[in-house]
Amino acid sequence: MSELPKQYQPADHEQRIYQLWEENNAFAPAAATPDDKPPYSIVLPPPNITGRLHMGHALNGTIQDILIRYHRMQGHPTVWIPGTDHAGIATQNVVEKQLIKEGTDRRQLGRAKFIARVWQWQEEYGHAIIDQLKKLGSSCDWSRTTFTMDENYIKAVQHAFIAYYNRGCIYRGQRLVNWCSRCASVISDLEVVHQDQMGTLTTIKYPLKDSHEFISVATTRPETMLGDTAVAVHPEDKRYQKLVGKTVILPLAHRRIPIIADHRIDQEFGTGAVKITPAHDPLDAAIGETHQLPAIKIIGEDGLITNQAQEFSGLTIEEARLKVIAALRAKDLIVDQQDHQHSVAVCYRCGTTVEPLISRQWFVAMDKLKDVALEAAQKDALTFSPPRWKDHYVNWLTNVHDWTISRQLWWGHRLPVWWKKGTRGTEQEPGSFKVGLESPGKNWEQDPDVLDTWFSSALWPLVTLGWPDNNPDLQRFYPTSVLSTARDILYLWVVRMVFSGLELTRGESYDNRDFNQRLPFKQVLIHPTVLNHQGKRMSKSLGTGVDPLELIAEYGADATRFGLMYQMNHDSQAIKFDRPAIKNARNFANKIWNMARFLDGLPDQENPSPADQWIKSRSAKVTGQVTSLIQRHQLGEAARTLYDFVWQDYADWYIEILKTEGSTKVARQIFKNILTLLHPFMPHLTETLWQHYNYEGLLITAAWPSPADQPDDEIERQMISDQSIIETVRSARALLELPPGLKIKLHAPAAVISNAALSRLTNTEPANRPTKKMKPFPRPDGQPVYLELPAEAVDHLERAKSKLRVELAKLTDLLTSQKLIVENMKGKAPAAKIIAKERLIANTTQKIAELNHSLLLLE
RNA sequence: GCGCGUGUAGCUCAGUGGUUAGAGCAUCACAUUGACAUUGUGGGGGUCGAAGGUUCGAUUCCUUCCACGCGCACCA
Numbered sequence: 001m002s003e004l005p006k007q008y009q010p011a012d013h014e015q016r017i018y019q020l021w022e023e024n025n026a027f028a029p030a031a032a033t034p035d036d037k038p039p040y041s042i043v044l045p046p047p048n049i050t051g052r053l054h055m056g057h058a059l060n061g062t063i064q065d066i067l068i069r070y071h072r073m074q075g076h077p078t079v080w081i082p083g084t085d086h087a088g089i090a091t092q093n094v095v096e097k098q099l100i101k102e103g104t105d106r107r108q109l110g111r112a113k114f115i116a117r118v119w120q121w122q123e124e125y126g127h128a129i130i131d132q133l134k135k136l137g138s139s140c141d142w143s144r145t146t147f148t149m150d151e152n153y154i155k156a157v158q159h160a161f162i163a164y165y166n167r168g169c170i171y172r173g174q175r176l177v178n179w180c181s182r183c184a185s186v187i188s189d190l191e192v193v194h195q196d197q198m199g200t201l202t203t204i205k206y207p208l209k210d211s212h213e214f215i216s217v218a219t220t221r222p223e224t225m226l227g228d229t230a231v232a233v234h235p236e237d238k239r240y241q242k243l244v245g246k247t248v249i250l251p252l253a254h255r256r257i258p259i260i261a262d263h264r265i266d267q268e269f270g271t272g273a274v275k276i277t278p279a280h281d282p283l284d285a286a287i288g289e290t291h292q293l294p295a296i297k298i299i300g301e302d303g304l305i306t307n308q309a310q311e312f313s314g315l316t317i318e319e320a321r322l323k324v325i326a327a328l329r330a331k332d333l334i335v336d337q338q339d340h341q342h343s344v345a346v347c348y349r350c351g352t353t354v355e356p357l358i359s360r361q362w363f364v365a366m367d368k369l370k371d372v373a374l375e376a377a378q379k380d381a382l383t384f385s386p387p388r389w390k391d392h393y394v395n396w397l398t399n400v401h402d403w404t405i406s407r408q409l410w411w412g413h414r415l416p417v418w419w420k421k422g423t424r425g426t427e428q429e430p431g432s433f434k435v436g437l438e439s440p441g442k443n444w445e446q447d448p449d450v451l452d453t454w455f456s457s458a459l460w461p462l463v464t465l466g467w468p469d470n471n472p473d474l475q476r477f478y479p480t481s482v483l484s485t486a487r488d489i490l491y492l493w494v495v496r497m498v499f500s501g502l503e504l505t506r507g508e509s510y511d512n513r514d515f516n517q518r519l520p521f522k523q524v525l526i527h528p529t530v531l532n533h534q535g536k537r538m539s540k541s542l543g544t545g546v547d548p549l550e551l552i553a554e555y556g557a558d559a560t561r562f563g564l565m566y567q568m569n570h571d572s573q574a575i576k577f578d579r580p581a582i583k584n585a586r587n588f589a590n591k592i593w594n595m596a597r598f599l600d601g602l603p604d605q606e607n608p609s610p611a612d613q614w615i616k617s618r619s620a621k622v623t624g625q626v627t628s629l630i631q632r633h634q635l636g637e638a639a640r641t642l643y644d645f646v647w648q649d650y651a652d653w654y655i656e657i658l659k660t661e662g663s664t665k666v667a668r669q670i671f672k673n674i675l676t677l678l679h680p681f682m683p684h685l686t687e688t689l690w691q692h693y694n695y696e697g698l699l700i701t702a703a704w705p706s707p708a709d710q711p712d713d714e715i716e717r718q719m720i721s722d723q724s725i726i727e728t729v730r731s732a733r734a735l736l737e738l739p740p741g742l743k744i745k746l747h748a749p750a751a752v753i754s755n756a757a758l759s760r761l762t763n764t765e766p767a768n769r770p771t772k773k774m775k776p777f778p779r780p781d782g783q784p785v786y787l788e789l790p791a792e793a794v795d796h797l798e799r800a801k802s803k804l805r806v807e808l809a810k811l812t813d814l815l816t817s818q819k820l821i822v823e824n825m826k827g828k829a830p831a832a833k834i835i836a837k838e839r840l841i842a843n844t845t846q847k848i849a850e851l852n853h854s855l856l857l858l859e
Numbered sequence: 860g861c862g863c864g865u866g867u868a869g870c871u872c873a874g875u876g877g878u879u880a881g882a883g884c885a886u887c888a889c890a891u892u893g894a895c896a897u898u899g900u901g902g903g904g905g906u907c908g909a910a911g912g913u914u915c916g917a918u919u920c921c922u923u924c925c926a927c928g929c930g931c932a933c934c935a
Contacts, residue, residue: 004894006894006895007895007897008897194931194932201935217935218935219935220935221935232935264933265935266934266935268934269935270934270935274935275935276935277935281933281935282933283933283934283935284933284935285933286933343932343934386864388863391862391863392862392863392930392931395931396931487929487930488929488930490930529928531928533870533871535927535928566883567871567872569872571864572864572865573863573865573928573929574864574865574928574929575871576870576871576872577871578870578871578872578883578884580870580871580883580885581883583884583897584884584897586897587895587897587898588897590895590897591894591895591897593895593897594894594895594897594898595894595895596894597894597895598894598895599894600894601894602894637873640873640882640883643883651894651895655894727901730900731900731901731902733900734888734889734900734901734902735901735902737889740889740890741890807879810879811878811879814878814879818877820915821877822915824915824916825877825915825916826915827915828914828915828916829877829914829915829916833877836877837878840877840878841878843878844878
């Protein structure tokens with residue numbers, strides 16, 4: 001056995017250990033299970049190829065790796081499947097920016113060359129984040145690494161589209177959608193975020209036909225009046241009831257539009273009368289549908305005013321707004337303009353204001369898919385941790401709208417849709433396409449659109465396991481065991497995986513799986529968001545981020561992992577990142593390292609002590625607790641339990657006692673158990689030491705311990721009592737300013753710790769009985785330890801006395817109030833409670849007597 | 860606007876209807892040339908966000924309010 005260096009230097013071991021695991025194929029699932037344990041599987045949420053490892057990845061990676069390593073050690077055939085997402089818009093943006101720097105753009109390049117450029121980019125940079133995950137120690141089965149644009153993935157996506165289409169779950173329709181003019185694409189409702197902005201609320205007079213009267217409407221978007229097809233009021237609005245059914249002449253456009261009544265109008269807002277623009281506003285579209293109003297599209301996909309609006313045609317929205325207001329003002333039709341705060345829809349990728357407009361797109365019909373996904377949650381076949389996320393899931397799915405899945409981008413999955421040449425986008429459109437893998441023939445061309453990135457991500461657990469083939473992997477590892485993710489993609493991704501999985505594994509080809517077997521995963525773990533120390537979002541642009549790679553370089557992967565876990569509470573929504581916690585975890589790693597060095601240097605010693613029994617009991621208890629905590633996904637609590645056990649019980653107490661007495665065999669056995677329990681949290685350090693000791697095989701595939709001994713509550717109680725002796729002596733020594741080197745006499749009866757050890761830990765000499773020269777110092781339970789003090793210490797004795805008097809006063813007050821409470825309790829509280837309280841009073845009374853006695857002897 | 864979460868020591872967080880509310884970090888004092896200064900020991904530090912209510916008793920349960928965070932929403 002070689003000698004360990006004085007400090008644990010992560011950089012000297014991490015890479016070497018990781019290679020050792022890879023060389024031994026340790027990340028692959030075990031083939032057979034002697035005791036028939038069920039398979040355990042997790043799919044890694046695929047990071048975007050444009051991404052760089054951030055704290056969220058580091059946290060989620062650690063959580064998943066702990067679960068994977070724990071189950072692997074428990075003997076389950078375990079697999080963690082990694083991969084990356086092609087991230088349509090994000091990646092296209094990155095490459096487009098590159099092109100702009102080169103002085104060109106994608107349109108000049110053309111579609112085929114542009115796609116080639118994206119692939120080139122992907123090959124060069126797309127694996128960066130995977131390499132970074134390895135640095136964390138992630139034990140993914142890299143042989144299964146999947147990219148959402150792999151050949152088989154592309155096939156699977158098309159297969160899914162076709163299956164959905166054939167079952168009526170995908171349709172092409174003309175509807176109001178969100179248009180991002182910068183991305184030049186439609187985006188789904190979930191890709192829109194709302195931002196509060198200051199704008200202007202303009203009130204405009206609309207003249208009534210055959211009258212000199214007006215009806216005034218308020219709007220933040222005057223330019224859309226060009227597309228108005230009605231004015232709406234609330235049916236019960238007394239101001240307008242007599243106008244309902246009349247006609248107004250729409251200024252500028254000179255069209256006749258009706259005044260209608262609809263209960264969705266808010267009488268309180270503005271003038272209570274609203275202009276209705278069905279082609280460019282969601283509420284107006286809904287009202288338009290009810291009242292069968294025409295929709296006039298006055299804003300096009302290019303973000304410019306269409307030729308539906310004569311002299312405004314070709315203007316940008318801002319230009320049109322100014323021109324409309326000027327024209328209205330010229331006709332004296334503006335009543336007033338006020339500052340107004342309202343929320344504006346913007347694209348979550350680029351922040352561009354989203355334009356609602358009517359467009360023909362492809363949609364997933366959610367009505368057909370949501371019910372079974374809801375049922376899964378309601379019947380708890382799918383569970384959430386923390387459980388409150390179930391409500392969010394149910395609520396969102398209950399109110400879900402159809403999902404717009406086509407995108408007018410170039411980078412992504414092409415739709416398996418074929419058009420008769422020249423028919424797409426024309427009035428003859430319906431019926432002029434076919435859906436299928438192959439082109440129907442010469443005169444057909446493939447739809448140029450691509451699918452929403454989330455459409456392919458939604459198939460992730462399926463395709464990574466071989467779907468659409470019902471192959472052995474799918475049979476073995478599907479449904480996966482848990483899905484761990486951040487909350488911000490619950491709707492974008494998690495929900496969509498659930499209904500996709502449920503729908504696409506139906507039927508004979510999949511052994512007529514029942515409902516539970518069709519879910520992509522059984523449990524959803526929503527981990528906290530890592531915020532910076534001020535509780536603000538970590539953001540690269542604001543410079544408020546912490547780079548996990550930098551932490552790994554400075555403190556090591558294990559410290560980064562353990563420090564994160566130590567801070568985490570799985571039920572809370574945030575972690576305010578605390579760098580000292582990572583440093584502390586680094587110190588912890590070093591502490592363990594030095595415990596190993598100490599054991600290495602320790603000659604074998606069989607000098608049995610009750611302390612051996614005590615540490616065995618503690619170890620057994622902690623083994624049980626940690627197992628149960630991991631099982632319940634309470635990883636933060638598990639880390640803290642281990643930390644306390646290792647540093648306090650094992651290092652500070654047991655090893656210190658071992659310097660006097662005890663069994664090195666027991667010490668080594670417990671240390672081995674510690675390495676095993678700690679392995680999921682600190683894999684490199686523990687494996688390094690495991691190899692150092694030449695233990696059998698690799699720790700990564702070693703068996704998870706079950707408690708080797710019965711916890712012994714009695715000995716643990718005795719040990720706590722013994723510890724209080726030592727603490728009381730140390731406290732007294734500090735209080736009386738006794739020189740640390742000075743040996744004094746001590747009398748105190750200990751049960752677990754021998755006199756020799758006691759003597760060493762307190763720097764005292766044992767005395768068999770209290771002599772007259774000895775002074776009593778009460779322990780927390782009131783029982784005294786006796787110390788024989790040197791002459792100079794007696795000067796400080798007054799301190800001990802006054803401390804004791806303060807303590808006595810407090811206890812006397814406590815006793816009085818306790819007696820009062822128990823009087824009040826009589827006849828009101830349950831008998832058992834009263835008895836417990838009375839016992840407490842007896843204890844307090846006895847303790848007061850003990851302290852009084854001590855005080856008397858001190859005087 | 861509706862909903863969810865959080866508020867406990869200087870900081871980050873545990874915890875509990877009933878004894879004197881805990882930990883880590885930070886801080887202060889002391890120690891240390893044999894596992895470890897990435898160490899050890901001891902100390903100081905909190906009217907548990909505010910106000911009401913339920914209860915013999917509330918930091919804990921309920922209500923309201925305040926602050927912060929996060930969702931959802933068709934406020935034209």
